[in-house]
Amino acid sequence: MSTTLELDLSPLSPLARELAATIAHVASDIALVIDADGVIATVAAGAAVQEHGCNQWVGQHWIDTVSASTRPKIQSLMDEVASSGRAARRREVNHLSQIGDELPVTWSAIRLGADGPVLAVGRDLRAIAAIQQRFVEAQQDMERQYWSRRQAETRYRLLFQVANDAVLLIDADSQCVLAANPASEELLGVPPTVMQGKALTDSLPQSARAKVAELLTTARSTGRAVEIRLRALSTGGMLEFSATPFRFEDERQLLVRARHGPAAGTGEDSLAFSRMAEFVETMLEAVVITDSSGGVLMANQAFLRLTRQANDTSVRGRALPDLLLDTEGGWATLVSRVLATGLISKAALQVGSLDGQPLSVQVSATLLAEGEQTCLGFVLRIDRRLPQDTAGGDVMAGLLGQVGRVPLADLLVEVTHRAERQLIESALLRTGGLRAAAADALGMTPEALDLRIQRHGLSSLGYADDAAATPPLIN
Numbered sequence: 001m002s003t004t005l006e007l008d009l010s011p012l013s014p015l016a017r018e019l020a021a022t023i024a025h026v027a028s029d030i031a032l033v034i035d036a037d038g039v040i041a042t043v044a045a046g047a048a049v050q051e052h053g054c055n056q057w058v059g060q061h062w063i064d065t066v067s068a069s070t071r072p073k074i075q076s077l078m079d080e081v082a083s084s085g086r087a088a089r090r091r092e093v094n095h096l097s098q099i100g101d102e103l104p105v106t107w108s109a110i111r112l113g114a115d116g117p118v119l120a121v122g123r124d125l126r127a128i129a130a131i132q133q134r135f136v137e138a139q140q141d142m143e144r145q146y147w148s149r150r151q152a153e154t155r156y157r158l159l160f161q162v163a164n165d166a167v168l169l170i171d172a173d174s175q176c177v178l179a180a181n182p183a184s185e186e187l188l189g190v191p192p193t194v195m196q197g198k199a200l201t202d203s204l205p206q207s208a209r210a211k212v213a214e215l216l217t218t219a220r221s222t223g224r225a226v227e228i229r230l231r232a233l234s235t236g237g238m239l240e241f242s243a244t245p246f247r248f249e250d251e252r253q254l255l256v257r258a259r260h261g262p263a264a265g266t267g268e269d270s271l272a273f274s275r276m277a278e279f280v281e282t283m284l285e286a287v288v289i290t291d292s293s294g295g296v297l298m299a300n301q302a303f304l305r306l307t308r309q310a311n312d313t314s315v316r317g318r319a320l321p322d323l324l325l326d327t328e329g330g331w332a333t334l335v336s337r338v339l340a341t342g343l344i345s346k347a348a349l350q351v352g353s354l355d356g357q358p359l360s361v362q363v364s365a366t367l368l369a370e371g372e373q374t375c376l377g378f379v380l381r382i383d384r385r386l387p388q389d390t391a392g393g394d395v396m397a398g399l400l401g402q403v404g405r406v407p408l409a410d411l412l413v414e415v416t417h418r419a420e421r422q423l424i425e426s427a428l429l430r431t432g433g434l435r436a437a438a439a440d441a442l443g444m445t446p447e448a449l450d451l452r453i454q455r456h457g458l459s460s461l462g463y464a465d466d467a468a469a470t471p472p473l474i475n
Contacts, residue, residue: 016117020044029124030054030105033117038062038078041117049105049124053098062120067094067102077109081118086110092125104129165259167366168200169343172220172245172252175199175213179343181364187239187258192345200256212241219243219254246342246367255342255367284437286361286380289368294320294335297375305434306351306359306380320378325352334365338376342367351380359430382431421456424449428458 020031021044030049033042038061045054057065063074070093077091087109094102104125111118166184168177176199180192188195190203200216201209208230219226227242244255286303290296296315307323309315315323321331330349338344344365350358361380368375399411423442431437439449 016112016119017042017044019112019119030122032057032062032120032122034062034078034109034120035117036115040065046124049103051099052095052103054095054103056098065095067096070094074107077107077120078118081109081111165257167343168195168256168258169341170200170216170243170254170256172216172254175201175216177203178253179341179345181343181345181366184258187260215241215243216254216256219245220252244367253342284382284434286378286382288315288320288378288380290320290335290376290378292339292374292376294332294376296320296323303380306382327352334363335376338365338367338378382437417456420452421458424452424456425458428453 016033020033020042030043030045032040032044035041040057040060040062043054043057062078063071066074070091073091073093077087080087087107090106090108092104092106094104097103105122106125107120107122109118109120166187167181168184169179170176171178176197177192177195180195182192184195185191188203195203201213204212211228211230215226215228223245225242225244227240230239230241238260240259242257244257246253246255284302286300286306288296288299288303296318299312299315304310304312304315307315309323320326320335321329324331326332334344334347334349344363347363347365348360349363350360352358359382361382363378363380365376365378368377399414402411424438427438427441428435431441435449435453436446439446442449
């Protein structure tokens with residue numbers, strides 16, 4: 001039985017022009033009739049490809065109409081047609097265009113008889129290329145969303161660790177506690193002052209001492225970070241202990257971190273991250289993570305309010321001392337100290353301001369390790385105590401002239417009213433408009449403060465709620 005390759009197509013040779021037009025109209029986007037020298041004799045193209053100037057190809061060598069990178073494909077196709085009568089497979093090439101963009105076309109060809117012309121049939125690949133591009137963009141968008149979610153998880157994990165993890169500095173040889181942060185008391189049940197100077201294992205229950213001692217020994221001997229998981233004392237949940245070795249002034253020390261771990265088999269990680277995010281973002285203390293040089297990596301909303309920044313994008317990459325207007329070098333020194341010692345607790349510093357009234361803060365900082373990256377975590381607690389001169393002389397302004405004309409009882413009521421207003425306003429200013437913090441500074445409940453704010457008309461000054469509060473003028 002005869003095959004297609006054995007058919008003599010010579011009778012179709014005189015009809016090559018009509019065949020090209022018919023094929024282009026019915027089954028393809030473009031068809032060419034090419035003579036024995038590889039020169040295009042006829043172009044039959046649909047409207048979609050004609051705008052690229054395909055009709056101008058007549059009289060040109062087919063190979064000259066494509067980009068330099070795809071010329072070998074046309075030559076290979078012509079050689080195959082010359083030897084076998086037809087191309088066994090299609091070739092995808094890019095044609096030069098008169099409107100700027102290249103025209104991608106996939107070609108197949110057949111020779112009409114031994115001495116006849118070559119009929120080449122092409123399909124416009126722009127639609128397919130557009131679909132492929134959309135697919136690539138969708139895939140990239142999915143990857144961006146995935147990494148954005150991973151970065152968010154890392155962000156809140158680090159922020160939560162700074163705010164809530166127990167961090168202890170241990171002498172590697174004696175395994176005695178050199179320093180501990182306040183969270184260690186809540187997690188381990190022993191005040192930092194009691195733990196300091198004693199072996200860490202002395203502050204742990206008998207059932208956990210052997211494993212923690214082994215953890216410290218392994219970290220010291222291997223020089224690598226080690227982590228274990230233990231059952232918590234009171235809750236029955238899990239505690240994760242990690243020990244990271246480092247050197248400080250030729251002394252070997254260990255940075256030990258303890259945190260609550262997820263209960264086995266509960267599958268509550270997503271909920272935990274959600275609660276972490278909510279907790280860290282709404283806490284009054286400013287929390288910020290920097291790289292080893294002090295460049296900000298991430299921060300919570302309280303830090304953004306403190307530095308008067310709109311979002312974390314505006315602080316990312318900027319030096320922490322610059323954001324806090326460190327004119328005296330205290331913050332730059334603190335960054336160096338954290339790198340050297342691993343842990344700083346309750347350091348008193350000031351945040352600069354453009355109006356010349358610095359804000360006093362209490363800073364705790366710790367060395368963090370997330371993968372191979374060394375990070376520093378800082379918690380800034382604003383000094384809630386009101387200054388000595390909060391109630392200025394204007395409380396009595398105009399009242400002394402009323403003596404003798406207004407009863408003393410009425411004058412005292414007016415003095416009390418003015419003093420109360422001024423104290424509340426000062427507290428709100430010093431806490432960046434945060435009602436909860438102002439109430440804490442004044443020793444009253446937020447509800448009682450709300451009533452007094454309304455009574456004195458201070459809500460009209462912008463102290464509507466904590467979310468809309470105006471932070472201190474420091475940047």
